[in-house]
Amino acid sequence: xxxxxxxxxxxxxxxxxxxxxxxxxxxxxxxxxxxxxxxxxxxxxxxxxxxxxxxxxxxxxxxxxxxxxxxxxxxxxxxxxxxxxxxxxxxxxxxxxxxxxxxxxxxxxxxxx
Numbered sequence: 001x002x003x004x005x006x007x008x009x010x011x012x013x014x015x016x017x018x019x020x021x022x023x024x025x026x027x028x029x030x031x032x033x034x035x036x037x038x039x040x041x042x043x044x045x046x047x048x049x050x051x052x053x054x055x056x057x058x059x060x061x062x063x064x065x066x067x068x069x070x071x072x073x074x075x076x077x078x079x080x081x082x083x084x085x086x087x088x089x090x091x092x093x094x095x096x097x098x099x100x101x102x103x104x105x106x107x108x109x110x111x112x113x
Contacts, residue, residue, distance in 0.1 A: 005057060009080050012056025017041070018049050022072065025059065029071040032061075 013019055017039050024030055024038055036046035050070055053059035058076045062069050 006079050006083060008056040009058060009076065010056075012052050012058050013080070015049065015052070018053055021046075021049060021053060021070070022058065025070060025072045029069045032068045032070060035070060 036043045059070050
């Protein structure tokens with residue numbers, strides 16, 4: 001995933017209201033009005049959050065008459081998941097090596113009587 005795409009996706013999920021929208025959309029499409037009600041905010045405010053999700057490639061909007069429906073884009077979090085997995089593996093390995101190093105320093109010196 002290119003850095004700019006990864007950054008846009010990360011920025012999209014950096015907000016608690018947008019994460020709540022994503023959690024709701026996991027269950028299926030929702031109208032903007034429904035998402036606004038879920039968050040307890042106005043429709044224009046909800047649209048700003050939805051725009052960030054769309055810009056991040058995580059959601060899409062479809063207008064049917066007067067109703068705007070929002071859906072998740074399948075696989076859109078894949079790049080973030082890969083990045084997080086690589087980062088987790090790095091830190092897990094380095095922290096394990098550090099813990100082993102600390103454990104080695106804690107052993108009693110066997111050369112002393």
